[in-house]
Amino acid sequence: MRVVIFGAGAVGCSVCGWVGSAYEGIRLLARGKNAEAIRSNGITLYKGGEPNAKTNVRVNVIADLSKIPDADVVVLAVKNYSLDAVAKAVREALGDKPIVVGLQNGVENQAILPRHFTRVVYGIVGYNAWVDAPGVVGYQKRGPLVLGTLDNGLQSEMASVAEVLNLGLETVITPRFQDAAHSKLILNLSNSLTTLIGHGFQEVSSVSLLQRVLSNLILEGMQIVKTAGHREWRIGGMPSWAIITASAKLPQFLTRAIFKANLKKMVMSSMAQDVRKGDRETEIESINGYIIRLADKLGLQAPYNRAIYQICREEFGKPSFKPLDIRNVWTRINEQKGRA
Numbered sequence: 001m002r003v004v005i006f007g008a009g010a011v012g013c014s015v016c017g018w019v020g021s022a023y024e025g026i027r028l029l030a031r032g033k034n035a036e037a038i039r040s041n042g043i044t045l046y047k048g049g050e051p052n053a054k055t056n057v058r059v060n061v062i063a064d065l066s067k068i069p070d071a072d073v074v075v076l077a078v079k080n081y082s083l084d085a086v087a088k089a090v091r092e093a094l095g096d097k098p099i100v101v102g103l104q105n106g107v108e109n110q111a112i113l114p115r116h117f118t119r120v121v122y123g124i125v126g127y128n129a130w131v132d133a134p135g136v137v138g139y140q141k142r143g144p145l146v147l148g149t150l151d152n153g154l155q156s157e158m159a160s161v162a163e164v165l166n167l168g169l170e171t172v173i174t175p176r177f178q179d180a181a182h183s184k185l186i187l188n189l190s191n192s193l194t195t196l197i198g199h200g201f202q203e204v205s206s207v208s209l210l211q212r213v214l215s216n217l218i219l220e221g222m223q224i225v226k227t228a229g230h231r232e233w234r235i236g237g238m239p240s241w242a243i244i245t246a247s248a249k250l251p252q253f254l255t256r257a258i259f260k261a262n263l264k265k266m267v268m269s270s271m272a273q274d275v276r277k278g279d280r281e282t283e284i285e286s287i288n289g290y291i292i293r294l295a296d297k298l299g300l301q302a303p304y305n306r307a308i309y310q311i312c313r314e315e316f317g318k319p320s321f322k323p324l325d326i327r328n329v330w331t332r333i334n335e336q337k338g339r340a
Helices: 010-020 032-041 080-094 109-115 155-165 175-188 190-196 207-227 241-249 252-265 269-275 285-297 303-315 326-339
Strands: 003-005 028-029 044-048 056-057 060-061 073-075 101-102 122-127 129-133 136-139 145-148 171-173
Touching: 010 028, 010 044, 010 056, 010 129, 032 060, 032 145, 032 241, 060 241, 060 326, 080 101, 080 109, 080 285, 101 109, 101 155, 101 241, 109 122, 122 155, 122 175, 122 285, 136 145, 145 155, 145 175, 155 171, 155 175, 171 269, 175 190, 175 207, 175 285, 190 207, 190 269, 190 285, 207 241, 207 285, 207 326, 241 252, 303 326
Parallel strands: 003 028, 003 073, 028 060, 044 136, 073 101, 101 122, 145 171
Antiparallel strands: 044 056, 122 145, 129 136
16 A cells, blocks of 8 residues: 655654554655655654654655655644645545545544545544654654544455554554544643643642642543543543543542653643644644533533633733743633633
């Protein structure tokens, strides 16, 4: 199979680097400084905490889909806010021939991709990765990817794609993709708060307040998703719904150690990477905004999610974002809840 990875960010480079070390039929579509750096230096990958143990992989870089008009698979490793424009470009260049795999957070891609393509496979990225420099990517762990379709069709196509991807990282197929997508989306709610407080870049003034806000933020999301009819689907080593509930409901002295252990696993999220680069567009709408719209549809309150969503929109929209102290966030949450 001839595979194109469209997007040279953390996910695109990590998938291409891992698979490309064992499979010659893969291409990375990159442009500008990303393309220049990767053509010259390849893709460099390292596991978080082990910056000196780096792996370098030389990959084939293309700047235009016309270079591979017979592509069998196009993996779209771009954010939701860029997805419609990218999908249009792929459709114009390749028509409706390839299998298209969408690797986006949330479920917004489920409304976008079917407008352009017939054979769409959705993917969940079950690991965190970040870009240090063009073509230099750190990662938390190597996989997994979870593939699925909305109607459980395209089984043979998914099996073929998974066979290739498994050469580089664990890739599984689930018959319960919506459960899996919503389970991951719940955990992605944490990205907004950790970005807001500059997790990993400044000290947390109150771990107790952080646990209270983060646990309730995710618990609300879990309750909304459950009310919508979705069930838990465990992804990699991510916290279970039982752990999420315990962290929010039980006394903190019983759950603090587990909370700290999970907090330590959190590296810089894709949302934080966008905000720190100064990008005005983030995933706040496709993650937190989606949960709030779902809550509205179900008649649920979701005070923590509404407050964090509003604070993030205000702060991320400023010309120069500066992380807030968790005490400041807590005060503003209570102000937002009081106005609700």
